[in-house]
Amino acid sequence: MGSRKKTISAIIGLVIFLTILHLLFVTYDHPLVWFELHLGSPERRHDQTTNEAKNWSQVQQIQMARRERLRQGCAAVGYKQRFVIQNLDRSTLKKFSRIHVIPELKAIYCPIPKVASTSWRRLLLRATKNDASEPVVHSKRVFPKLSSFPLQDARRILKTYTTFFFVRNPYSRVLSAYKNKLLSEDIKVREELERWYKQHDPQEVKNMNSSDHFTFKQFVKHYIESDAKNPHWEDMMELCYPCEIDYDFIGHLETLKDDSDYLIDLLNIPDGVIFPNEVKPQTNSSQGDTLQMFYSQLANGQYRDLSFSQGLARDALLFGYDTPESIKRV
Known part of the structure; x- marks a missing residue:
């Protein structure tokens, strides 16, 4: 029974x-x-728009190539011994004052202006259940800075946290900074250029009035010759120190969506917190016709000086960027 x-x-x-x-x-x-x-599946999380499996192995292969290129580039510009974790001292740590530490995600993020930094700060705030309103996103106190930690804690964080940053073609970034900060009349930035010109080339601004825009040629002259650059166009190398910090992930603006989706998985960011399908560019400075419109204003000599300037040339070398086709010259 x-x-x-x-x-x-x-x-x-x-x-x-x-x-x-x-x-x-x-x-x-x-x-x-x-x-x-x-x-849950690593290939399917966070892709709510297509439900298509992501090929993360391709992203990983690209990352290997980017990191190897960076390693070779750092050696080429004089860094014989990279990475400072073991030998980190207080004077070196002070340089890392722009680098965000996000303890909740065990992550380190170095934001570079004009490279989707606002979008990434907003995403990280939402991921850590913080206020992501405009004033907070743009606040300098969004997350603790690496330089604010005791030396031993900073070493531990650098060794155990996931480190990442995003870069873009330096030619388009220079143009984006000009259009966003000078054509849109950012008063502080305008005054910054006025002070520099009055000190270094007063004749250039002698007849300018408050309604006149600085031209792209004038901006490029300042970019090439100024010793102290505004963070919005400062060399990417000087903002994030990739030859001294062993970054786990190097994102590119040109592959922003795939890189961001992969990072969201890597950082175990909660479901529902996603990177926008499209981050609307404020200046369209990566478009070929826009680049050509502005760079054609430069005489051959100034164009050459810009291309061989330490900051732009070094960033292009480290991160694998060529001169955009639309502005190449023989």
Whole structure:
């Protein structure tokens, strides 16, 4: 009798299982899809717009190439011994005053102006359940800075946290800074250039009035000759020190969505916190026709001086960027 009951129970259980399996096939085409959707899959998390599996192996291969290029570039510009974790001292740590530490995610992020830094700060604030309103996103106190930690803690953080930053083609970044800060009449930046010109080339601004824009040629002259650059166009190397910090991930603005989606998985950022499908560019400074419109204003000599300037040339070398096709000259 007991054996018969066990047999009946087993048959009922099998029928229920097959019924559920049939429903999964009907609803999801394949039962494994249900498990991926509900239990999570590194290839599917955070892609709410297409539900297409991401090929993270391709992103990882690209990262290996970017990091190797950076290693070779650092050696080429004179860094014989990279990375400062073991030999980190207080004077070196002070340089890292722009680098954000996000303890909740065990992450270090170095924001570079004009490279989706606002979008990434907003995402990190949401991921850590902080206020992500405009005033907070643009505050200098969004996250603690690496330079504010005791030396031993800073060493531990550099050794154990995931480190990342994003870069872009230096030619388009220079133009983006000009359009965003000088064509849009950022008063502080305008006054900064006025002071520099009055000290170094007063004749250039002698007849300018408050309604006149600085031209792109004038801006490039300041960029080439000024010893102290505004962070919005400061060399990317000088902002994030990639020859001294061993970054785990180097994102590119040109592959922003894929790089960001991968990082969101890597940092275990909660579901529902996603990077926008499209980050609307404020200045369209990566577009070929926009680049050509402005760079064509430069005489050959100034264009050459810009291309061979230490900051732009070094950033291009370290991060693998060529001169955009639309502005190349023979």
